Amino acid sequence: MNRFISNTDSQKREMLSALGVRSQDELYNDVPVEARLKEPFTLPEALSEYDLKKVMQNLAGRNISASDAVCFLGAGQYDHFIPSIVTKMTAKVMSDLNGTDDISSRQDALKLIYECTEYLANLCGTDNIDVSYASVADALDSVVSCCKGKSIVVLRSVNPEYKKALLFLCNAYGIELKEASCKDGTTSNDELSAVLSEKTAMVIAQNPNYFGIIEDMGVYSSAAHGVGAKFTAIVDPISLALLSTPDEYCADYAIASAQPLGQTLSFGAPSFAFLADYSDNNVKVVNFENDTFVADDKKLSKCRFSSIVTAFAYLAYMGDGIVEVAKNCYSNAYYTYEKLTATTSFKAVFNKPFFREFAVKATKKNVNDINNRMLDYGMIGGPQLKPEYPELGNSWLVAVTEKRSADEVELFVKEASRQI
Structure with missing residues (x-):
C-alpha cells in the first residue's frame, strides 16, 4: 500500500477485499485514535538520487569498522584474519549457484556442506555435526527443547547474550533456569552442586568462558552426569586447536559460533552455528530437516550457506595452520x-x-x-x-x-x- 510501490487502484481494492476491510483506515482499528498520526511528518525537501547518495555516504563515514581500526x-x-582466498572462493561458489532457489537440491552444495562438517568433526572429536543453525541461541533451542518440565543450570560465566536466549527459551518451554555463581571467574564444584538436583536435566558451561578463562570442563561434566543430567559445552572453534575437545571431557553436546572461521564481524548474519552431538549416533551430518535452514526465506537460506562455504574455505586453506x-x-x-x-x-x-x-x-x-x-x-x-x-x-x-x-x-x- 506504500506510495513508493506501484500498486494500481484495482490492486489496492483487491488486497483490501482479501483482508476483509473496505478501506486502508480500517487496518488501524486496533490502534487507539490518540496514538495515530494526525498530521504529516515534518520532513526536509526531497533530494535527488546523487545528493541522497552523498548524504548516506557521509552518515556511513561516521562509523568505525574493524577494517578501519x-x-x-x-x-x-x-x-x-580472513585470507583473501576465502572471500574469493565464497564468491565463486555463490556465483555458480546463481539461479538456484533450493540449495538442498544441488549435490555439489551438499558435498561442500559435508566437507565442512568433516573439518569441524576433526576439531570437535565427533562425526555428528549439524551446521544448519543460524546462531548459538538457535542451536541452544534444539538441546533445551529436550528438557521440558525440568530444570537447566547455566554457569554465570556464560556469555550474557546466550543466557538471555536461554531465559527466553526456558520460559517458552516451561523449564526452570538456575544460575550457578562464580566468585573468581569460574564456578567451583561446591557452587555448582548447590544448584543441582534430581530435577536438573542439563548443565550448560562455556569454554573459554565469557571472561576468556579456560574452564575445567571435566568437573562440570562429572557433576552434571552425577545427578543424571546432560552436559552441554559452548565452545570456540579456534580454541579447540589447543584446548581439550568436548569428547575428552565427556560432553553430551557442544555448540559453537562459526564467526571466528573466516566470518566478518557482524551482529547477526552472515554467520552460522553448529551443534556437535556426542550422546548417540543418530544425528544427521547434514540436517536439512532443520526449519532454520530450508524453510526460511530463500535469501536467508543462501546467506547461511554462504557462511558455511566461508568456514569450509577457511578451514581447508588454514589446515594445521x-x-x-x-x-x-x-x-x-x-x-x-x-x-x-x-x-x-x-x-x-x-x-x-x-x-x-x-x-x-x-x-x-x-x-x-x-x-x-x-x-x-x-x-x-x-x-x-x-x-x-x-x-x-x-x-x-x-x-x-x-x-x-x-x-x-x-x-x-x-x-x-x-x-x-
Missing part, C-alpha cells in the same frame, strides 16, 4: 595482559589461565571514557563488564587475536594508560 573487541565477536592461529592468540593475549597490568592504570581481575581475552580493572579512569579515547586513536576497545556483572565494577574485557602486532599492542597500552 585496530580492534580489541571480543565478547563473542573476534577480529581474526589453525593451531598457529590459536597459539598466536594465546601469546598475544598474555603479552597484552602483562603490559597492561604492569602499569598503574590497570590491575588483574582474575588469577586464572585464559585463551584469547581477559578482564582487567581500570583503577584511574572509567572504562567507557577509555574506549572513547581509544576511538580517537583508531582503536576499538572491549566492553565494560559492570552492566552485566556489577560485582566486577570498572572492569574491561579485552580480546587479542593473531592479527595484533607488538607495535599495535604497545600503542594500545600507552593510550589506555594515559591519564589525560
Whole structure:
C-alpha cells in the first residue's frame, strides 16, 4: 500500500477485499485514535538520487569498522584474519549457484556442506555435526527443547547474550533456569552442586568462558552426569586447536559460533552455528530437516550457506595452520595482559589461565571514557563488564587475536594508560 510501490487502484481494492476491510483506515482499528498520526511528518525537501547518495555516504563515514581500526573487541565477536582466498572462493561458489532457489537440491552444495562438517568433526572429536543453525541461541533451542518440565543450570560465566536466549527459551518451554555463581571467574564444584538436583536435566558451561578463562570442563561434566543430567559445552572453534575437545571431557553436546572461521564481524548474519552431538549416533551430518535452514526465506537460506562455504574455505586453506592461529592468540593475549597490568592504570581481575581475552580493572579512569579515547586513536576497545556483572565494577574485557602486532599492542597500552 506504500506510495513508493506501484500498486494500481484495482490492486489496492483487491488486497483490501482479501483482508476483509473496505478501506486502508480500517487496518488501524486496533490502534487507539490518540496514538495515530494526525498530521504529516515534518520532513526536509526531497533530494535527488546523487545528493541522497552523498548524504548516506557521509552518515556511513561516521562509523568505525574493524577494517578501519585496530580492534580489541571480543565478547563473542573476534577480529581474526580472513585470507583473501576465502572471500574469493565464497564468491565463486555463490556465483555458480546463481539461479538456484533450493540449495538442498544441488549435490555439489551438499558435498561442500559435508566437507565442512568433516573439518569441524576433526576439531570437535565427533562425526555428528549439524551446521544448519543460524546462531548459538538457535542451536541452544534444539538441546533445551529436550528438557521440558525440568530444570537447566547455566554457569554465570556464560556469555550474557546466550543466557538471555536461554531465559527466553526456558520460559517458552516451561523449564526452570538456575544460575550457578562464580566468585573468581569460574564456578567451583561446591557452587555448582548447590544448584543441582534430581530435577536438573542439563548443565550448560562455556569454554573459554565469557571472561576468556579456560574452564575445567571435566568437573562440570562429572557433576552434571552425577545427578543424571546432560552436559552441554559452548565452545570456540579456534580454541579447540589447543584446548581439550568436548569428547575428552565427556560432553553430551557442544555448540559453537562459526564467526571466528573466516566470518566478518557482524551482529547477526552472515554467520552460522553448529551443534556437535556426542550422546548417540543418530544425528544427521547434514540436517536439512532443520526449519532454520530450508524453510526460511530463500535469501536467508543462501546467506547461511554462504557462511558455511566461508568456514569450509577457511578451514581447508588454514589446515594445521589453525593451531598457529590459536597459539598466536594465546601469546598475544598474555603479552597484552602483562603490559597492561604492569602499569598503574590497570590491575588483574582474575588469577586464572585464559585463551584469547581477559578482564582487567581500570583503577584511574572509567572504562567507557577509555574506549572513547581509544576511538580517537583508531582503536576499538572491549566492553565494560559492570552492566552485566556489577560485582566486577570498572572492569574491561579485552580480546587479542593473531592479527595484533607488538607495535599495535604497545600503542594500545600507552593510550589506555594515559591519564589525560
